[in-house]
Amino acid sequence: MHLLELAGICKTYRLGNTEIRALDNISLSIGEGEFVAITGPSGSGKSTLMHIMGCVDTPTSGKQFFRGRDVSGLGSGAVSGLRLRQFGFVFQQFYLLGSLTAYENVELPMIEAGVGRRERKRRVQELLEAVGMSARAKHRPGQLSGGEQQRVAIARALSNNPSVIFADEPTGELDSAAGRKVLDLLMDVNRRYGKTLVIVSHDPQVTSVAGRVIRLLDGRLSPDVR
Amino acid sequence: MYAKLALREVLERRTGTALAVLAIGIATASLILLGSFSLGLREGSAALYDDTVDYWVLPEGGSAQDLIVNTEKTMLGSVHRSTGDILSIPGVSGATPVLNRVMYASKAGSDPASIFAIGIIPGNFSSAPFQVDALTPGDPYYAGGDFTGEVIINDVTSGLLGIDSGDYMNLNSSGAGIVSGRHFRVVKVISTQEYSTTPVVVLHISELQELTGNRQGDRANYIVASGKDVGGQLRSLFPGDTVLGSAGYVAYAFEKDRKLGASGAAAAGVSLVISALFISTVMILSISERQKEIAVMRAMGISRGSVAKMLLFESLILSLLGGFTGILLSFLGRGLIEWGMYSLFGMRGVASMHYLILLFGLSVAVIAGMVSSIVPFIAAERIRLPEVLG
Numbered sequence: 001m002h003l004l005e006l007a008g009i010c011k012t013y014r015l016g017n018t019e020i021r022a023l024d025n026i027s028l029s030i031g032e033g034e035f036v037a038i039t040g041p042s043g044s045g046k047s048t049l050m051h052i053m054g055c056v057d058t059p060t061s062g063k064q065f066f067r068g069r070d071v072s073g074l075g076s077g078a079v080s081g082l083r084l085r086q087f088g089f090v091f092q093q094f095y096l097l098g099s100l101t102a103y104e105n106v107e108l109p110m111i112e113a114g115v116g117r118r119e120r121k122r123r124v125q126e127l128l129e130a131v132g133m134s135a136r137a138k139h140r141p142g143q144l145s146g147g148e149q150q151r152v153a154i155a156r157a158l159s160n161n162p163s164v165i166f167a168d169e170p171t172g173e174l175d176s177a178a179g180r181k182v183l184d185l186l187m188d189v190n191r192r193y194g195k196t197l198v199i200v201s202h203d204p205q206v207t208s209v210a211g212r213v214i215r216l217l218d219g220r221l222s223p224d225v226r
Numbered sequence: 227m228y229a230k231l232a233l234r235e236v237l238e239r240r241t242g243t244a245l246a247v248l249a250i251g252i253a254t255a256s257l258i259l260l261g262s263f264s265l266g267l268r269e270g271s272a273a274l275y276d277d278t279v280d281y282w283v284l285p286e287g288g289s290a291q292d293l294i295v296n297t298e299k300t301m302l303g304s305v306h307r308s309t310g311d312i313l314s315i316p317g318v319s320g321a322t323p324v325l326n327r328v329m330y331a332s333k334a335g336s337d338p339a340s341i342f343a344i345g346i347i348p349g350n351f352s353s354a355p356f357q358v359d360a361l362t363p364g365d366p367y368y369a370g371g372d373f374t375g376e377v378i379i380n381d382v383t384s385g386l387l388g389i390d391s392g393d394y395m396n397l398n399s400s401g402a403g404i405v406s407g408r409h410f411r412v413v414k415v416i417s418t419q420e421y422s423t424t425p426v427v428v429l430h431i432s433e434l435q436e437l438t439g440n441r442q443g444d445r446a447n448y449i450v451a452s453g454k455d456v457g458g459q460l461r462s463l464f465p466g467d468t469v470l471g472s473a474g475y476v477a478y479a480f481e482k483d484r485k486l487g488a489s490g491a492a493a494a495g496v497s498l499v500i501s502a503l504f505i506s507t508v509m510i511l512s513i514s515e516r517q518k519e520i521a522v523m524r525a526m527g528i529s530r531g532s533v534a535k536m537l538l539f540e541s542l543i544l545s546l547l548g549g550f551t552g553i554l555l556s557f558l559g560r561g562l563i564e565w566g567m568y569s570l571f572g573m574r575g576v577a578s579m580h581y582l583i584l585l586f587g588l589s590v591a592v593i594a595g596m597v598s599s600i601v602p603f604i605a606a607e608r609i610r611l612p613e614v615l616g
């Protein structure tokens with residue numbers, strides 16, 4: 001059984017009379033522990049695909065499974081729970097909550113998941129340690145550099161011990177050194193903890209190290225490069 | 227955590243928060259002031275509302291209005307006996323019947339002026355609204371003794387009639403017969419600036435009854451009593467009549483006076499709408515600013531309920547800040563208005579900031595907060611995650 005499975009996924013947008021096919025009949029599956037890079041030109045549907053996989057967006061048609069379970073028909077509460085406990089998201093622009101400290105940003109999903117205070121404290125410290133940010137725990141995002149913010153965002157994505165990390169251009173806003181550090185961290189998460197990693201990127205640094213590369217062209221899959 | 231998050235959001239949105247808090251504050255303050263002045267005006271003219279009065283016994287069908295307006299319509303009878311009964315209740319520290327009438331008063335040889343006469347039994351009520359110990363205690367004329375002819379006047383009457391302590395004045399129920407009417411001697415002039423702006427004369431109830439034709443049946447408008455937790459006993463003593471506690475008096479005054487009730491409700495409505503509008507505007511502005519943050523929270527798996535909770539906290543914080551600002555502003559406003567009233571009309575003590583009115587103002591603000599958190603929540607629900615997240 002695959003971790004994620006898409007079957008005949010289409011996503012169309014209608015703008016007046018024209019129909020935009022952002023995703024056109026995508027079928028693919030991703031196994032537990034895989035490191036998959038999604039690449040392709042701008043507008044090819046990479047983000048759309050990732051959002052559908054992560055249940056942030058819904059397809060126009062097609063079926064979608066998580067650990068063999070059909071998620072197409074799930075209600076908003078169940079989908080929210082899935083995102084909270086099984087998925088972790090890392091965004092190009094980091095998107096930490098500006099009024100919370102690094103520590104609190106990592107803690108928030110655990111609070112939502114009902115993790116006890118003591119356990120939360122232990123895990124937040126451990127995660128900040130793992131991304132090398134424990135010294136900056138009390139800082140607000142505004143006081144951190146882009147690379148530092150992204151490391152905190154990775155810790156936040158890991159807070160409820162998810163099975164998949166989705167990252168949309170996680171290195172896009174960073175210089176190559178900071179980007180390298182973030183990428184190493186994500187790869188570490190994949191290798192050491194066996195978490196499935198799906199990264200959208202056209203950064204060759206990323207595609208060269210991914211276990212598998214999915215290439216999109218005009219909303220369609222090109223044959224896997226690897 | 228969501229409360230903390232809400233608090234920080236509110237505090238960090240400085241201008242928006244300040245604007246909303248000020249607007250809610252003004253709306254709340256207007257509401258409080260309206261209530262206080264309405265209540266204060268009636269209290270002022272009755273010269274009666276006082277912390278030492280714990281209970282009012284009103285005739286059946288009587289209303290709080292009867293505390294002020296002298297009406298022959300509904301009155302209590304045999305009030306001396308009833309007052310004696312009340313005083314025999316253990317726990318009652320004082321009681322007196324009160325007869326209110328607008329009378330005509332004059333200094334010998336001058337034109338009569340209308341003044342507000344209050345008949346009581348002095349000595350029965352240690353800390354009556356007025357210091358009345360200058361009057362002979364008890365009610366000698368009722369008990370078959372002499373007509374004392376003693377009156378206490380307030381400084382307003384003193385100024386109006388041009389009389390002072392030791393002077394004589396005429397008092398009559400009609401302006402025409404005033405010269406042939408009874409003569410009274412002023413035993414004391416008291417300052418009522420804290421109570422009343424009305425010319426007032428206080429005298430033994432039986433003597434006022436004599437002047438107004440209320441000796442027959444021993445009638446009075448109501449009886450006031452002080453004491454702790456004796457409401458139940460008073461009610462069983464006056465099963466057909468209305469017994470109000472001091473908090474009940476305010477509630478009752480509001481409830482019974484439809485006019486005041488209606489204007490109060492209208493003011494509350496306006497204040498509610500203004501507050502709700504400001505809260506929701508500030509919140510919606512902040513939400514369009516925070517679209518990304520909220521979308522990220524939702525993407526991370528933070529539930530609708532938790533987002534709603536955060537927004538509710540934000541509205542509540544705004545409304546509480548606004549409500550307390552309103553209370554502060556209302557004290558400030560009262561000071562200003564009273565100062566203005568005094569310098570223009572020589573009136574004082576017009577507003578009564580009863581805690582129930584303050585509480586009412588605060589509640590209206592909080593209700594506005596709760597109501598208006600629905601709007602930003604809908605705005606938050608409409609955020610389309612994939613579009614915002616890019």
Ligand SMILES: Nc1ncnc2c1ncn2[C@@H]1O[C@H](COP(=O)(O)OP(=O)(O)OP(=O)(O)O)[C@@H](O)[C@H]1O
Pocket residue numbers: 013014015020021022040041042043044045046047048049613616
């Ligand atoms: N809300 C929308 N309404 C209409 N068209 C949309 C919408 N969202 C995406 N699209 C279109 O769908 C296609 C795929 O968009 P998507 O964001 O997935 O591309 P992408 O591969 O992530 O591009 P980039 O590399 O620039 O981020 C594009 O043609 C885009 O214009």
Ligand SMILES: [Mg+2]
Pocket residue numbers: 046047048616
């Ligand atoms: Mg994209």
